[in-house]
Amino acid sequence: MIYGIGVDIEEISRICEVTDQARFVKKVLTPNEIAVYRTLNAKRGAEFLAGRWSAKEAYSKAFGTGIGQAVSFQDLEILDDENGKPVLVKHPFEGKGFVSISHTRDLVMAQVLLEGDSAK
Secondary structure, three states: OEEEEEEEEEEHHHHHOOOOHHHHHHHHOOHHHHHHHOOOOHHHHHHHHHHHHHHHHHHHHHHOOOOOOOOOHHHOEEEEOOOOOEEEEEOOOOOEEEEEEEEOOOEEEEEEEEEOOOOO
């Protein structure tokens, strides 16, 4: 049973323009995600950060709460599997979570689907 679907789209440049980039990275990314982020060049790092931001926003929409007290950026962790596919490795929903992230030169888009027995 589908519990929720969330979609988010963001301009990569908007994420890059955040004044205090280091603080923003620590707010959005978990320590494991930061470790990956630090291995990337500037262009790929911007795509990664914007993608995780967008995916976490999409998750909060699928979960039905938005980012806030019920779910924070740190409650969600998205890492790539051995094939490069993004996977929700940590999240508060008790069922399954699926994520897809795609980007162009200027935009990033993420979709999250939550599946489980829990009814809204």
